[in-house]
Amino acid sequence: MIKNLHNGAASIGFDSPLYFESCASIVSQKEGDGPLGNLFDMICKDPMFGCDTWESAESTLQKEVATLAMNRCSLTPEDVQLMFAGDLLAQTAATSFGSAGIGIPFYGLYGACSTMGESLSLGSLALTAGFGSRVLCTTSSHFASAEKEFRFPLGYGNQRPFSATWTVTGSGACILNTAPPGENSPLRSSGGCAAITGLTAGRVMDYGLKDSMNMGGCMAPAACDTITRNFADFGRTPSDYDAVFTGDLGVIGKKILLDLLGEQNIDLSPIHQDCGILIYDNETQDTHAGGSGCGCSATVLAAYILPKVVSGEWKRILFVPTGALLSKVSFNEGDSIPGIAHAVVIEHVEV
Structure with a gap:
């Protein structure tokens, strides 16, 4: 154990x-x-x-x-x-x-x-x-x-x-x-592998927003809350991470997140990336604010983030998928849209 x-x-x-x-x-x-x-x-x-x-x-x-x-x-x-x-x-x-x-x-x-x-x-x-x-x-x-x-x-x-x-x-x-990956694993390099070393559980955050077409705005407060608590709980600052990835805030939610963090004197802009912005080319693919969905952060993690951690290009990253907790019933009844974000600390580990 x-x-x-x-x-x-x-x-x-x-x-x-x-x-x-x-x-x-x-x-x-x-x-x-x-x-x-x-x-x-x-x-x-x-x-x-x-x-x-x-x-x-x-x-x-x-x-x-x-x-x-x-x-x-x-x-x-x-x-x-x-x-x-x-x-x-x-x-x-x-x-x-x-x-x-x-x-x-x-x-x-x-x-x-x-x-x-x-x-x-x-x-x-x-x-x-x-x-x-x-x-x-x-x-x-x-x-x-x-x-x-x-x-x-x-x-x-x-x-x-x-x-x-x-x-x-x-x-x-x-x-x-629980054991390091074997030699045949796609997630093992000559220098090491990727591993989870910590996590921060998200809290449901409700700022009263009701616009289901602006989920980035609904989720940004939860992302801010989880990221700041991760920094406080582990005694870290943005400089302790090579990158912080949110799930699918999109271009609008990203701006709100950086503004909220700025109010707490945290400048995340040099290392922040959003999976929803990374997955599409907004200039040519007409996705408006970017990508979203459970598959957004999951595919970007598997295809883009983990290989860079395995290679050692990134030594420690914070993976923060974000969610808007609405249902078709709650939305049609006029309820607000709470948000949540769970953070996972992923590090390059030598084996």
């Missing part, structure tokens, strides 16, 4: 790291046409993924990425003790159907677009508590299934305001292990 070291009010440090053994990312053509297109493991030109419905397409997407992550390290479902996964749909339908047949004991999660941070956090805690040596963490989202769930059917042709983000069609998966 790994010892957990409680830091401050909401953070936990691990005296032994939790290692990334494998990862995988699958996206649709729009994401493949973006700046990170050559980094994803698979790009599917068919957004239906060979299925009859958008929801089935997302389930297939999540099942395929989980299988790919295991195959990259020659693992079978019997080698993985637990699966923590989620999506944006009601009753996490894409994940429930996607996990069926894989055969791994399963916990379904919902943290909106912050779900990859929640999955990695709970997976890490399960491993440190001794409940197995290996867990699978995965999330997915699909543009069409999310539009159908939260906004309008695609055939409606509604106009999107410039504050709106574009839900990423994609899925990312990571396998965590």
Whole structure:
């Protein structure tokens, strides 16, 4: 059993790291046409993924990425003790159907677009508590299934305001292990590997915003709260991180976050990046404020962030997926949209 070291009010440090053994990312053509297109493991030109419905397409997407992550390290479902996964749909339908047949004991999660941070956090805690040596963490989202769930059917042709983000069609998966990855792992280099060394649990933050087309504004306060508590709990400043990645604040949420942090005399601008801004080329792809969805931060983590940590280009980063906790019921009843953000500390570890 790994010892957990409680830091401050909401953070936990691990005296032994939790290692990334494998990862995988699958996206649709729009994401493949973006700046990170050559980094994803698979790009599917068919957004239906060979299925009859958008929801089935997302389930297939999540099942395929989980299988790919295991195959990259020659693992079978019997080698993985637990699966923590989620999506944006009601009753996490894409994940429930996607996990069926894989055969791994399963916990379904919902943290909106912050779900990859929640999955990695709970997976890490399960491993440190001794409940197995290996867990699978995965999330997915699909543009069409999310539009159908939260906004309008695609055939409606509604106009999107410039504050709106574009839900990423994609899925990312990571396998965590209590032991360092083997020589055949895609996440091991001659210099080392990537590992989780700590986390900060998010708090639900509600500033009373009600605009579902400006989720960056709804989520930015939660990102600010989690980042500042991570710094306070671990006694760190921005200079202790090579980069801080938020999940999908987009261009508007990013500005609000930096302004909120500036009010606390924290200048994050030199090292802050947002997965929703990274995944699309806003000049040519017309996504307005950027990308969003559970699959946004998950695919960027697997395809872009982890390889740079493994190589040692980044020694320590803070991964902060962000989520807007609305439902179609709460929104239609006029409720505000709370936000949440979970932070995971990922470091380059020599092995």
